[in-house]
Amino acid sequence: MVLALALVHFGLPLAYYSYVKSKWFRKPWNLRLDGAYRSRVTIILPTYNEAGLIAEGLENLYAQDYPRSLLEIVVIDSASGNGTANIIER
Secondary structure: OOHHHHHHHHHHHHHEEEHHHHHHHEEEEEOOOOOOOOOEEEEEEOOOOOOOOOOHHHHHOOOOOOHHHHEEEEEOOOOOOOOOHHHHHO
């Protein structure tokens, strides 16, 4: 009885997988890839009392060679008390 249950429990999924593999995995999908395509990138930068580091961090992000028109940087300041928001605005 246990052997029959094990066979059903493991055999049916394996049989289904082999069916799907033979039917769909070898199907040509006819995809055309565009090598010049670049996706939009959003960088979310949470900060809290980062006045000493935030200017350098933002400069490092803008120094990337990714197209500026596709790059969005969102800085979230959690009510810092050391002037982080002022540095971010500059």
